[in-house]
Amino acid sequence: MASSQLSNKIRRLRFDNGQMTQQQLADKAGVTRQTIIAIESGKYTPSLLLAFHIARAFGLSVEQVFQYDSDDSPPQH
Amino acid sequence: MNSLQKKAWFELFTTTVAVIISGIGVGILVHFNAKGVVGLMSFLIAGLIVGLYSHLREVRLWANLDEREKKIAFRAFVLGAYTFVLFVVIASFATLFLIGGRGRIAVYALPVISLIGIFISQFMSSAAILIRFAREQADGQ
Numbered sequence: 001m002a003s004s005q006l007s008n009k010i011r012r013l014r015f016d017n018g019q020m021t022q023q024q025l026a027d028k029a030g031v032t033r034q035t036i037i038a039i040e041s042g043k044y045t046p047s048l049l050l051a052f053h054i055a056r057a058f059g060l061s062v063e064q065v066f067q068y069d070s071d072d073s074p075p076q077h
Numbered sequence: 078m079n080s081l082q083k084k085a086w087f088e089l090f091t092t093t094v095a096v097i098i099s100g101i102g103v104g105i106l107v108h109f110n111a112k113g114v115v116g117l118m119s120f121l122i123a124g125l126i127v128g129l130y131s132h133l134r135e136v137r138l139w140a141n142l143d144e145r146e147k148k149i150a151f152r153a154f155v156l157g158a159y160t161f162v163l164f165v166v167i168a169s170f171a172t173l174f175l176i177g178g179r180g181r182i183a184v185y186a187l188p189v190i191s192l193i194g195i196f197i198s199q200f201m202s203s204a205a206i207l208i209r210f211a212r213e214q215a216d217g218q
Contacts, residue, residue: 031143032079034213044145 007067010040013058028057081146084138085153085206088131092199095127096192103192107185149209157202164194 014020022040026033030053038044039054046054048062055065078086102120105111142150168190176182 032146034079034210035143035145038145038213047144050144 005042005069006045007042007069008039008065009067010036010054010065013060013065017058025054025057029053079146079210080138080141081150081206082210084150085203087134088199089203091127091131092196096196099123099192100189103185103188107183149206153202153205153209156205157198160201161194161198164197165190168194 010025014022014025022033022036026036029036029050031050035044035046039046051062051066055062058065099120102123139147139150172182172186
């Protein structure tokens with residue numbers, strides 16, 4: 001079974017967006033600051049909906065914020 | 078302290094109080110050897126009031142939780158449910174093994190087992206939430 005992990009650039013994007021605080025991002029995404037901290041540190045994988053909310057808070061697409069790192073290549077159709 | 082932590086403390090407190098009051102109620106019923114509808118009705122009414130209040134409060138609290146907190150709360154609930162089932166099973170079999178297959182047991186033992194089970198279940202559920210957040214704070218979150 002291939003191992004996979006979701007990494008993100010939230011910390012960097014916050015600083016690139018006028019030193020946005022975790023609380024400000026949490027308010028925009030509609031979650032608590034603790035949840036943002038957990039996502040930033042990779043301890044919690046957000047739902048697709050929350051990932052969209054966070055990406056929208058930065059004005060970016062989901063793929064620009066979250067990266068899927070996997071050992072195997074995507075299935076060929 | 079976030080809303081989930083407050084919920085855990087509140088539920089632990091209210092369950093403790095409810096179990097103590099119910100225990101006293103069982104004690105009174107046992108003392109007077111009460112039977113029939115009166116004892117049953119008093120417990121049903123008290124249970125209905127506590128249950129309705131808890132349900133309304135739960136609905137309001139649940140709406141304020143984000144998806145991660147809901148997951149934590151759900152896992153804690155599952156842990157509490159497993160604990161309750163496990164406790165009741167162990168208590169039932171322990172009674173069988175301690176007293177024997179042809180022994181006798183007082184009828185109040187069953188509600189007492191249920192009350193202790195409810196308390197342990199809620200304790201485990203609340204403790205799981207509080208320990209989770211305490212560990213996160215210890216990790217610098």
